Amino acid sequence: MTEMRDEFLSEEDLDLRNLSWDELIAYWNLWLEQAQATNDLDEAFYSHGVFDRDPAVVERQEAEKREAEEQATAEAYARHPDSPDAAFDPAVWEGRG
């Protein structure tokens, strides 16, 4: 039976102690590169310190969201100007490409 240990459980994390310094740096840098994939998602947030989110980013993201919604609404009405039900029914407009 494997004894439970109070350590981080990912295989890579458990291996960190056995890496050479150069290997550790290479893995660290690679991890940082891969972590850039979430930059858009955490643009407004903070991982440390006393602030939790950037109000300018939140303001911009909300404006972008409003703009996208307005554009989608306009496009929906353009497709079916006389029938709001059809305009907002994905089954109708998704099939229209």
Place this chain on the structure above:
Amino acid sequence: MDNPYLELTEEFNRGRLRVLLSSGQAVVVHRLAVMSKDGDWIVREDAEAVSHVLEVLSLHGARYRFGAPLDLRWLAGGWSAHLELRREALRIRTDFVTRPPRIAPEQLTRMWNEAEATGNEALAEAIRQRPLLARIAEGREPLEEALDRERRVLMRINEERLARYQAAAEPWAKLWPDVQRQMEGLLLLDAHCVLTSRAEGVLPFEPSKGGDS
């Protein structure tokens, strides 16, 4: 081969120990885990240290994120300053405090002394002496329960601490989009002047009293 956070730490500390790498990236240096993409440093609370850090960041083309100015008047009140720079494909976020939470002033002094003595720039053992650990002799379960209780209490204290700062920063947050527009395109040192002058009178040097900032 080197790493952007280690290189920045080296530049911050060129000629004198001014910063301690802490939090997520220090955890990597200690080979515990790789789990954070932002860099956090504890800065020595003196004008030369803060000014040097700002100059290094300026040379790297950093820009301010929402936060307090990298200025002793705010840092001494427990605020954090946040800057960001690009290095090739990497977004490098740099966070600074001079008064890390949950570390008593005398403990912080001891850490600086130890770091000076050992030349260890990474934050070695932030909380080294925890009386709770004296309960090890009672066995695993009582110790785990005590540690869990301690963790929950610390989380609550931290939530209350953050709430105080966030409430104090509300007027600053409202102003921030405009401040950011004003800083757009400026070199960091010029942006810093704009930032400090706009923050004066809006972001209090200390949030409301009553806690562990």
